[in-house]
Amino acid sequence: xxxxxxxxxxxxxxxxxxxxxxxxxxxxxxxxxxxxxxxxxxxxxxxxxxxxxxxxxxxxxxxxxxxxxxxxxxxxxxxxxxxxxxxxxxxxxxxxxxxxxxxxxxxxxxxxxxxxxxxxxxxxxxxxxxxxxxxxxxxxxxxxxxxxxxxxxxxxxxxxxxxxxxxxxxxxxxxxxxxxxxxxxxxxxxxxxxxxxxxxxxxxxxxxxxxxxxxxxxxxxxxxxxxxxxxxxxxxxxxxxxxxxxxxxxxxxxxxxxxxxxxxxxxxxxxxxxxxxxxxxxxxxxxxxxxxxxxxxxxxxxxxxxxx
Numbered sequence: 001x002x003x004x005x006x007x008x009x010x011x012x013x014x015x016x017x018x019x020x021x022x023x024x025x026x027x028x029x030x031x032x033x034x035x036x037x038x039x040x041x042x043x044x045x046x047x048x049x050x051x052x053x054x055x056x057x058x059x060x061x062x063x064x065x066x067x068x069x070x071x072x073x074x075x076x077x078x079x080x081x082x083x084x085x086x087x088x089x090x091x092x093x094x095x096x097x098x099x100x101x102x103x104x105x106x107x108x109x110x111x112x113x114x115x116x117x118x119x120x121x122x123x124x125x126x127x128x129x130x131x132x133x134x135x136x137x138x139x140x141x142x143x144x145x146x147x148x149x150x151x152x153x154x155x156x157x158x159x160x161x162x163x164x165x166x167x168x169x170x171x172x173x174x175x176x177x178x179x180x181x182x183x184x185x186x187x188x189x190x191x192x193x194x195x196x197x198x199x200x201x202x203x204x205x206x207x208x209x210x211x212x213x214x215x216x217x218x219x220x221x222x223x224x225x226x227x228x229x230x231x232x233x234x235x236x237x238x239x240x241x242x243x244x245x246x247x248x249x250x251x252x253x254x255x256x257x258x259x260x261x262x263x264x265x266x267x268x269x270x271x272x273x274x275x276x277x278x279x280x281x282x283x284x285x286x287x288x289x290x291x292x293x294x295x296x297x298x299x300x301x302x303x304x305x306x307x308x
Contacts, residue, residue, distance in 0.1 A: 039225035042148075042156045043233060048088070051189035054095070065092050095194055102193035109196045110177055111205065118205045120289040122168070122175035129178050131272055132167050135235075138264075138271035140247055141221030142166050144234040151234070153188035158224075164202035165215040169286055171278050176203035204286060211286040214279050218247045237262050 040046075053059040068089055072081055084090030107113035111120070130136075135143035135150070145159040155163070160183070166172065167179045180199040184190045200206035221230070228246030232239040238246060240260040245252035250264045250271060257263045264270055 037158070037224050039227070039229040042145075042159055042225070042230045045154065045156075051191070055189050055191045061092065061095065065089075068092070095191075098191075098193045098197035101197060109180070109192065111175070116206050117200055118209075118289060118293055120203075120205060120286065122203075123173055124178065125172070125174055128172045128272070129167070129174050131269075132163070132172060132174070132179075133182050136269050136272075137166070137217075138250070138269040139166070139217040139275075140228070140231045140235055140238055140249065140268075142217050144221075144231045147234040149183075149186050153186055155187075158220075160198070161202055162215045162217070162220050164199060166217050168199075168203035169211055169282050170214045171217065171273050171275055171282065173278075173282050173285065176200065176205060209290070211290070212283055214283070217275055222247050235268075237268050 050059055050064065054061055054064065071077060072089065081087065084093055101116070102108045105114060105116055108116075111117050111122075132142070133146065135146035137143055142163055145155055145163050148159070149155050149163075164176070164179055167174050168176050176199040180196050183195050183199070184192070187195070197207065201208045204211040225231075227243045228238070228241070231246055232241075238249060238260070241249055241252065241262055242256060242260070245256065249257065249260075249262060249268060252260070252264075254263070262268050
């Protein structure tokens with residue numbers, strides 16, 4: 001939260017509220033509730049970084065809310081800041097939304113027996129899960145995000161969205177419960193209610209149902225970081241790959257790969273799936289599950305087992 005030593009004053013977490021006043025539009029035309037997103041945004045928290053303190057009870061959610069309201073209602077900002085749900089105030093509300101949902105939902109952290117969760121025939125493919133968890137998918141943006149999680153215990157919320165979508169409805173069709181357990185173990189700010197709620201959201205199991213809107217494992221990261229600075233930082237093996245190929249190194253000519261000292265299939269994995277194909281297959285599976293749900297035959301979902 002800012003250097004406490006050397007006489008340096010700690011950062012004011014409410015500066016994020018002021019930054020939100022200059023928010024710009026991001027993907028989908030929505031308001032990001034913060035400054036322009038670029039590679040640096042994904043490398044270090046650009047918001048308050050208070051989520052772990054809220055999770056562990058070091059900071060009172062009520063105190064935080066009322067202190068924030070005091071800032072938002074000040075003459076300096078009144079009427080000139082972003083609004084919920086994208087704003088900082090909105091993020092506190094989302095936390096309470098998930099806490100309320102969790103408190104009133106038995107089996108909230110699983111699909112079976114969860115009355116608000118769509119019953120979808122996810123797989124428990126151990127090999128796919130391990131490749132995702134260990135950053136061996138062959139998609140540099142996804143692997144860099146997972147490398148950051150393993151090294152730092154943190155990811156930007158958009159990175160969390162991308163890897164969660166990739167594991168579940170976007171590409172691998174692996175159960176969201178498996179991904180939630182990895183986040184719960186590795187994230188410094190892992191919060192049971194928020195984590196499981198977000199995984200249901202990102203897998204289109206609950207709260208969000210536009211399953212045809214997929215985070216592309218190539219296009220999404222490229223939108224914010226065309227040069228691949230984030231990838232080069234967390235995947236040093238690709239540091240010398242030209243920007244033209246950094247998100248899809250398998251498309252680089254062999255002489256380019258050799259010059260970059262990164263031969264795909266030797267120094268870095270081949271992509272484990274063809275996104276163009278599997279994403280369509282995932283959409284078809286979700287469409288079938290939704291149809292069954294709408295017809296009243298959602299069932300109790302697949303039982304937990306390891307399969308392929």
